[in-house]
Amino acid sequence: MLQQRDxxxxxxxxxxxxxxxxxxxxxxxxxxxxxxxxxxxxxNHYNAxxxxxxxxxxxFAEDIIKRK
Numbered sequence: 001m002l003q004q005r006d007x008x009x010x011x012x013x014x015x016x017x018x019x020x021x022x023x024x025x026x027x028x029x030x031x032x033x034x035x036x037x038x039x040x041x042x043x044n045h046y047n048a049x050x051x052x053x054x055x056x057x058x059x060f061a062e063d064i065i066k067r068k
Contacts, residue, residue, distance in 0.1 A: 007046045010057045011039055017058040018065075033061060036068050 011033075019029035033039045038061045042049065049057050 007043050011042050014057040014061045038064050
C-alpha cells in the first residue's frame with residue numbers, strides 16, 4: 001500500500017513537471033502520459049526510479065514521449 005502511494009506521488013510529480021516545462025495543463029500532460037504508456041512505465045520501473053532524484057522520473061517520462 002505504501003509503495004502504491006509513492007508510485008502515485010512520483011507519477012503526479014512527473015506529470016506536473018512535464019506540464020510546467022511545456023506550458024500545458026496537467027490534464028493535457030496526463031493525457032500524453034496515458035497515450036504513450038508513461039504512467040504504466042513509471043509504475044513498472046518504480047523500484048529503480050525511487051532510488052534516483054525525483055526529477056529523474058520526469059526525465060524518464062520526457063524521454064519516452066520524445067521517442068514515440
